[in-house]
Amino acid sequence: MSEKMQLVIDGDSVAFKQSAGFEFRLNLSEFPDLVKAHLAKVKPTANTKSTQACESLGAEVLEKDFEWEFLKPFIRDVCRWGGFALIYAKVLNEK
Known part of the structure; x- marks a missing residue:
């Protein structure tokens, strides 16, 4: 533990x-x-968004009171950003 x-x-x-x-x-x-x-070290790639883009999505999730429609793409993009794209489905299934 x-x-x-x-x-x-x-x-x-x-x-x-x-x-x-x-x-x-x-x-x-x-x-x-x-x-x-x-920010200098973590650069976006073809499959990931920038740190700032993820933060903007996070602000949108807050504005929309964590509505699933906005939360789902945020979770996907943050998992990709953090190098854990494969865990995205597990996170969504756990809700």
Whole structure:
């Protein structure tokens, strides 16, 4: 069984902690550079949308109150974006 992780937002930083002593801390001032590095590394392909396109779909899902018509393509595109295109059907079947 995997251990639960705790998210702690503490002033200028965010920490992810486990009871076994593991802790990863991120200063919020580092976040913009990490996002830029991520966007530079993760490029869309013929089969995937860009990070920004997935975020736009996510905003549309929120606006539409998670209606299935909008949620289904969002799940598909995020699974593809994350490199897990084959898990899409399983995620949909689990709802």
